[in-house]
Amino acid sequence: MLNFKTFARGVSLGMMLMASPLMAQEELRMGTASLGGAFYPVGQAASNLVNKYAEGYSMVPVVTSGGTENPRLIGNGELDFAIGNANTSFFAHEGQAPYADPIAIASIGTLHNSVLHIVTLAGSDVTSIADLKGKRVAVGPAGGGTLNLLGDVMEINDLSFRDITPSFVSYADGFSQLSDGSVDAAVALSGYPAGAVIQTSTTADIAFVDIGTEGLNEIIAKHPYYSIVEVPAEAYGTDAPLTLLGTKNILITQADADEEKVYQVTKAIYAHLDEFAAENANAAQIVAEDAYDIAVPLHPGAKRYFDER
Missing domain, CATH: 3.40.190.10 (Periplasmic binding protein-like II)
Structure with missing residues (x-):
């Protein structure tokens, strides 16, 4: 015969497990570029830091056509974050050629030079x-x-x-x-x-x-x-x-992305630059404070992290 107390404890435990952050990971997509360049391995290393340090989030790098396409993919919601070139990301934000209209993107921080x-x-x-x-x-x-x-x-x-x-x-x-x-x-x-x-x-x-x-x-x-x-x-x-x-290359996201999500991702990456550089040599070129000098506006979640540094 089923013991009601045992059954109740099992139900409560099951509900606790379902509510656990380990069971509620939100998967984020990081746009990179084609294989053979630097964007994909940099995006892979950044994703590993998010997987390790951003509680409640996981991230996977995604192969794309690169710096010109990535703002469009951010704008239409196919990507959550992406690596972009500083120049083309600025053109996207302003709606200058090769973009027909402004795209609502924000910057997260700087990366290496291409x-x-x-x-x-x-x-x-x-x-x-x-x-x-x-x-x-x-x-x-x-x-x-x-x-x-x-x-x-x-x-x-x-x-x-x-x-x-x-x-x-x-x-x-x-x-x-x-x-x-x-x-x-x-x-x-x-x-x-x-x-x-x-x-x-x-x-x-x-x-x-x-x-x-x-x-x-x-x-x-x-x-x-x-x-x-x-x-x-x-x-x-x-x-x-x-x-x-x-x-210069930068990280970008949707301008209206959730502030806490962006804060957690920014912190996971830029609070561990030594670890980032150990996995990918290009990351050794990153100067975190350069985030304040990006022509594309800094996302409030990213700004909160850099203001705390």
């Missing part, structure tokens, strides 16, 4: 941006942030995408195409060292296409949200450090 890798094989006749004219170029995925920077670089050399034969593929596939000779150059907007670039350099001798000091200065004067980044020689085994065009 640099524009324009790479060819050693011995190629492509040694300058002007040499890309008429060439086959793997330009990254159609929704990636690469296209904006590459377009601006080509513009100061009187070129446009009409002057090249673009291949819109992931960084990994683009650099594979470079290795097998299907394209003359491959492009990636990524932190360094970029996995796709490293992979190609293990099977072929590569060379970086030079933008030139004058070209870099002209781009920065025209587009001040970009930056000039010195990449150490050991990153790719070059004879000297590389001077490349870059842009």
